[in-house]
Amino acid sequence: MAGGAAPELYMEAVMLLGGAVVAAPLFKRIGLGTVLGYLAAGLVIGPIGRMITEGEEILHVAELGVVFLLFIIGLELKPARLWSLRRDIFGLGLTQVLLTGVALTALAMALPSIGIGAAAVIGFGLALSSTAFALQILEERGEINRRHGRKSFGILLFQDLAIVPLLALLPFLAPAAAENGGNNLVDFLVAIIAVAALVFAGRYILNPLFQIIAKSGAREAMIAAALLVVIGSALLMQVAGLSMAMGAFIAGVMLAESTYRHELEADIEPFRGLLLGLFFMAIGMSLDLSVIVENWLTILLAVPVLMVVKATIIYALCRVFGSDHDVSVRTALTLPQGGEFGFVLFSAAVGMQVLDAATSSQLVSIVTLSMALTPVSVMLGRFLVREDDNEEMDEDFEGAGADVLMVGFSRFGQIASQILLAGGSDVTIIDHSADRVRSAQKFGFRIYFGDGTRKDVLEAAGIKRAKIVAVCTQKKEITDRIVDLVQSEYPDVKLYVRSYDRTHTLELRARGVEYEMRETFKSGLEFGQRTLEALGTTQQLSSEIAEDVEKRDAERLLIQQSQGFYAGRHMIHTRPVTPEPLTKPRRESKVIDATDNERTGVEEENS
DSSP, X not given: OHHHHHHHHHHHHHHHXXXXXXXXXHHHHTTSOHHHHHHHHHHIIIIITOSOOOHHHHHHXXXXXXXHHHHHHHHHOOHHHHHHTHIIXXXXXXXXXXXXXXXXXXXXXXXXXXXXXXXXHHHHHHHSOOHHHHXXXXXXXXXXXXXXXXXXXHHHHHHHHHHXXXXXXXXXXXXXXXXXXXXXXXXXXXXXXXXXXXXXXXXXXXXXXXXXXXXXXXHHHHHHHHHHHHHHHHHHHHHTTSOHHHHHHHHHHHTTTOTXXXXXXXXXXXXXXXXXXXXXXXXXXXXXXXXXXXXXHHHHHHHHHHHHHHHHHHHHHXXXXXXXXXXXXXXXXXXXXXXXXXXXXXXXXXXXXXXXXXXXXXXXXHHHHHHHTHHHHHHHHHHHSOOOTTOOOOOOOTTOOOSEEEEOOSHHHHHHXXXXXXXXXXXXXXXXXXXXXXXHHHTXXXXXXXXXXXXXXXXXTTTTTOSEEEEOOSSHHHHHXXXXXXXXXXXXXXXXXXXXXXXXXXXXXHHTOSEEEETTHHHHHHHHHHHHHHTTOOHHHHHHHHHHHHHHHHHHHHHHXXXXXXXXXXXXXXXXXXXXXXXXXXXXXXXXXXOOOOOSOOOOOOO
């Protein structure tokens, strides 16, 4: 029997993994996101293809993905980050969840055979937007640090937090809770004790435990310990009558300041991604297509109602909290959809008999369609507001600080950063162009919006930690202001500066910067060398000639520093050199232009 069951188990695993491998990249490529891909794969494997029929059993295992997700969210919630976004999270986010939840609950109660408990689950489950969808769109468009991006992030972060108390309240809405009302106080006390025990363990036990394991050098033991903490805390909460996700979340928050936070996140992330994908696939496998077919008109009507209600409330709240029209519109049209945590809440509600399976299938269909329409709503926002290319971004320097602080990220800085990053050096980059910051963020650069001529911005970007400040700004006057500020306020920091032209180079040397480079000098040398080779000169000789020109230029700069700008003119090549600039040429040189064209002055490079 075991021998027959094993191949079937492996076959199911292969189908699930194959569905994830095909659907997730495909849906992300067409702009619908991996969540819809997993749902579609589950729908094909389950209700449509009937290849796997045990969707509910897989769902119970896959719920660990949600547990791991809540643990990682807890790890990210450092007090400093929460404080910087406190108004958007606990003001705008809290109000949005409450008002939207109440409004949608009232609409749900108007439906036949929906009680107050089920209506509350429906209302507050649909009030939660899709973190995965919204953040993916904002990041792809480079808008995560624009004003509407930060508003959206604050609301989404509170929604992620709200799932914890919503899951914790589900047992009190279950029919069994009403029958055993006399034990509610005891259950509540047990829950409080369990939470207190978990907080105590997080503060006084977990860090010493990880320290001991880390010293042992056993990598697999550290991974096992991470899984033990997440699953153990989740089980403790379940035994206490609360949700497993709440236990994992509390454990994550307790370890948010731990020195092992990043290692824990790296250990858990593969399990989280795989199991969360499996969770969404299991949701798709659990859908009842007959219910969807029977209620297709209701579902199609419910989707625009949901999106309009949410968008209207979010717009109004953004205006109340001081945002202008454009930011409010963009925020509202980024977050009108249902979200993945709605799936979590509806699934848990079915398990506790707060919702029936048919209603859950309809709700999952409504959320799925609203998520699929999110790119359309975001595009609509572009037509309803004016594009403001000069929009100021919020200055957010969380995580800034490195050995090199680069100010300015145009062409010159982008090339220089490649050398530093390829050499293993971390670089903090700041730039005052919102468009340039958004563009660089799309490529994954760790770049911050800020004005490098301000002392407070330099300090927020970590200049006190930096060993070198690389000034790569384009305008000469801006470069000079930054150099003067750094030299007066941070004399111990080395300055490496992009200079505008030869005159600027001499001025920077007079200021005493450690290193300067004219922005087009090296590229001009390379260009001339390649042109010379195209005329028939060997690569070795052209390289020697270029080195000689660079050497003569450096010597001339030294002469100019002491004798003035027009000193050293004799070192400039103004006519073809014959017959030997450095070494004896390998063939007879030819005079390209023998015309005597005496020049009365030399025009210096201006770029």
